[in-house]
Amino acid sequence: MNTGRLETFADGVFAIAATLLILSVDSHLGSCAPAGATLAHQLECSWPSYVAYVVSFLTIGIIWLNHHTVMDQIDHADRTFLMITVGFLMVVAFIPFPTRLVAENIQGDGARAATIAYGITLTLTAVLFNAIWFYAARGGRLLRPDADPETVRGISKTFVLGPWLYLALTVVAAIDHVAGAIGLGHFALVGGVASYDFERDHAQRRAGR
Amino acid sequence: MNTGRLETFADGVFAIAATLLILSVDSHLGSCAPAGATLAHQLECSWPSYVAYVVSFLTIGIIWLNHHTVMDQIDHADRTFLMITVGFLMVVAFIPFPTRLVAENIQGDGARAATIAYGITLTLTAVLFNAIWFYAARGGRLLRPDADPETVRGISKTFVLGPWLYLALTVVAAIDHVAGAIGLGHFALVGGVASYDFERDHAQRRAGR
Amino acid sequence: MNTGRLETFADGVFAIAATLLILSVDSHLGSCAPAGATLAHQLECSWPSYVAYVVSFLTIGIIWLNHHTVMDQIDHADRTFLMITVGFLMVVAFIPFPTRLVAENIQGDGARAATIAYGITLTLTAVLFNAIWFYAARGGRLLRPDADPETVRGISKTFVLGPWLYLALTVVAAIDHVAGAIGLGHFALVGGVASYDFERDHAQRRAGR
Amino acid sequence: MNTGRLETFADGVFAIAATLLILSVDSHLGSCAPAGATLAHQLECSWPSYVAYVVSFLTIGIIWLNHHTVMDQIDHADRTFLMITVGFLMVVAFIPFPTRLVAENIQGDGARAATIAYGITLTLTAVLFNAIWFYAARGGRLLRPDADPETVRGISKTFVLGPWLYLALTVVAAIDHVAGAIGLGHFALVGGVASYDFERDHAQRRAGR
Helix, strand or coil: CCCHHHHHHHHHHHHHHHHHHHHHHHHHCCCCCCCCCCHHHHHHHCHHHHHHHHHHHHHHHHHHHHHHHHHHCECCCCHHHHHHHHHHHHHHHHCHHHHHHHHHHCCCCCHHHHHHHHHHHHHHHHHHHHHHHHHHHHHHCCECCCCCHHHHHHHHHHHCCHHHHHHHHHHHHHHCHHHHHHHHHHHHHHCHHHHHHHHHHHHHHHHHC | CCCHHHHHHHHHHHHHHHHHHHHHHHHHCCCCCCCCCCHHHHHHHCHHHHHHHHHHHHHHHHHHHHHHHHHHCECCCCHHHHHHHHHHHHHHHHCHHHHHHHHHHCCCCCHHHHHHHHHHHHHHHHHHHHHHHHHHHHHHCCECCCCCHHHHHHHHHHHCCHHHHHHHHHHHHHHCHHHHHHHHHHHHHHCHHHHHHHHHHHHHHHHHC | CCCHHHHHHHHHHHHHHHHHHHHHHHHHCCCCCCCCCCHHHHHHHCHHHHHHHHHHHHHHHHHHHHHHHHHHCECCCCHHHHHHHHHHHHHHHHCHHHHHHHHHHCCCCCHHHHHHHHHHHHHHHHHHHHHHHHHHHHHHCCECCCCCHHHHHHHHHHHCCHHHHHHHHHHHHHHCHHHHHHHHHHHHHHCHHHHHHHHHHHHHHHHHC | CCCHHHHHHHHHHHHHHHHHHHHHHHHHCCCCCCCCCCHHHHHHHCHHHHHHHHHHHHHHHHHHHHHHHHHHCECCCCHHHHHHHHHHHHHHHHCHHHHHHHHHHCCCCCHHHHHHHHHHHHHHHHHHHHHHHHHHHHHHCCECCCCCHHHHHHHHHHHCCHHHHHHHHHHHHHHCHHHHHHHHHHHHHHCHHHHHHHHHHHHHHHHHC
C-alpha cells in the first residue's frame, strides 16, 4: 500500500488536534477571575490558556514536521505499520490535554500531578514514534530503495534516545515539577532540530552526487 | 466518478471523529470528584474518559483501515454508493458518544442502557459497512477489473457475519452488561484482523504471480 | 487555477461541519431530564439531538454530493469563484445550528422561531449554491470544454428553483411551523435526486457516444 | 520537499478554524437573555455570535485565498519555511477568539480590551504572513523558476505594509475602539483585493505571452 491516504489521515489528525485548543481558550476565559471582573482582567489572568495553546500548537506542528521527515524515507506501508501509526496519532492528539493542565496548574497545588501527566504523554509519544520508525527501518522493511543508509542510521541513533530522555524528565518532574516542566516543554519544542540536521545532511549529500 | 474525493471526505470524517474526543476528556475532568479535590485525585477518577478516548480512537482507526482495504478493491463510485458511504460515516462519527457512555457508566446504574446504546451503534456500523461492500461487490458492479475473486469472496464471507455478531452481543448486553460491553469492545478492536488476513493472502497471491 | 485545493478545503469544511454535531449530542445529554433521572430516561428524552445529528449529517452529505457533481463540470476557478465558495461553505457550516434548534423546539414555544431560522439558512444555502453555479456556467466561463450543454442546462433549470422553494417554505413555516419544518427537511434531504438524474443522463449519453 | 503535504495540513487548519466557530454560536445561545426568555428573543440578542461567525469565517477564507496565491509562486519548502508556516497557522487559528470578543463586547465595558486583543492578533498574522513570503522570496530562495518578477515585487510591496497598518489600527483601537474595530475588520475582509490584482495581472501577462 502506498502512503498517500495514511498521510491524509495523519495530517487531518495533526491539524485538528492543533486547532481544537482554541475552543479550550474560549471556554476557559474568565474562569480564573472573580465574577464581575473586567474583560481586560479576564484576558490577563487567562494567560496560561494562551501558553498552552502556543506550546500545544507548536509541539504538534513539530511532530508533524518530523513525521513528514520520517515518511519521506518510507516507500510503502503494511497493516501493522498503519496500526502503530493510529496509536501514535492517538497519543499526539492527547498532548493538548496535559499541556493545558501544566499551564493552568504550574503555580498551584496540582503542579506535580499535571507535570507528571505531561511527561507520561510525551514519553508515550516518543515510544510510539520509535515504534513507527524502527518497524519501518528494521532490515529496511518499508524503506525506499534509495533511502540514504547514513541518514537512516542517524535518525535511528537520535530517536532511540527520546523515550529515555522523556522518562528521565518525568522522574525529575515528580521531584521538582518546575524543572521537569521546563525540561519537557524544551525538548518537545526543540526536538525537531535533530531531524533538521539529517535532512540538511541528506540534501547536501544528494546535491553532492 | 473516481474515488479520490470520496476518500478525502471520509478521511476527514474519520480524523475528526477520532480526535474530537479529547475535548470530552477536557470538559469532563474533575466532574467525578467532589469540589475542592486535588488535581491528582481528579485525574485518577477521570480514568473512564481516558478509556473512552483510547477505545474510540482505536475503533475508528481500525474502521478507517478496513475502509481503506475495501476501497482498494473498488474502481469507481456512483451516487448510491456515495449516499451509503455518507450514512456509514454518520454512524462511525457517532461511535464516540456511546463509547463514553459505557466507560462512564459501566459501574453505575446506567450500565445497561449505555451498553445497549453502544451495541446498537456498532450493529448499525456493521450493517452500513455491509451495505457499502455488497452494493459495490454484487455482480462486480464497482470493483476493479483486476480485483481478486477469492479475496472478494473472503471479505464477503467475513463481513456478512458482522451485523449478526453485534446484534447478538447487544442482546447479551441487555441481559449481562459487563459481558456485553467486553464482547462489543473486543470485536470493535479486533475486527480488523480478518481483513488483515485477506490483505496478506492477496499480497502473497500477487507476489506469487 | 485548478480546483484541487479548493476541493480539499471544501471537503474539510463539509467533513468538520458534519462531524462536529456529535459534540452537541454529547453536551446536551440529559438537559431534557430532571436531575437524578436514569441514563435510560436521559437517552430517551434526548431524541431530538439524534434527529438533529442525523438530519444535519445527511443534509451536509447531500450538499457535498451535489457540490461534487457541480465541480465535475468545472474546469478551473478564479478568485471571485473562490470567494463565492467561501461564502457558500460559511452557510453550509451554519446549517447544524438551526437544525438542532428545530429538533429541540418543534414541540415547544420556540417552534416558530426555530423553523424560520432553519428556513432562512436553507434559503441562503440555495442562493449561494446558485451563485456558484451561475457564476461558473454563465457563458461557459469556468466550465470544462467538454461539459455537456444539455446537462448544464438541466442543472441550471433545477438550481434556479431552489431559493424560491426554500423561501416559500420559510413563509409557510411562519404560518404553520410543523408543515414548514417537514417541507424544509424533506427538500434538504431529497434535493440530491435531481442532480442524480443529471448525472445518470450524462453517464448514459457518454456511454452512448 | 514539495509543498503538497504542507498545503493539506494548512487547508485542514484553515477549514477547522473556520468551521469550529459554529460550536461557539451554539454554546452561547441565550446567554445574553434573561432566564425564561423566548427562543425568538434569545436568537435576536445572540446576533454578536453570528457577526463573529461571519467575520471569522470570511477572514480565514480570505487568508486561505491569499495563502493559496502565495503558494502558487513557491516551488518547494525547506524546514525553516515549514516552521514559519506552523507559527502562521497557529495565529490564524487564534483569530476567531478575539473576533468573538469584539462582537460580544463592542457595546459594553470590555470593548477596548477586546479590540486591542483583536488588533494584536491581526498584526501578528500579518507579521507571520510576511515572514512566510519574504523567507521564500528573498533571493528567489523557494520561488518557482518561472515566477514572474513583477508579480513577486508587487506582492512584496503590498505585504510589507500589512503589519504597520494593523499595528497603527491597534493603536487607534486603544484610543477609539469603535473606529479601531471597524478599521481592523475592514482590512481583514478586504485585504484580499491587493493579491487579487496581482493574480489578474499575472494571468493577463501569461495570456499575453
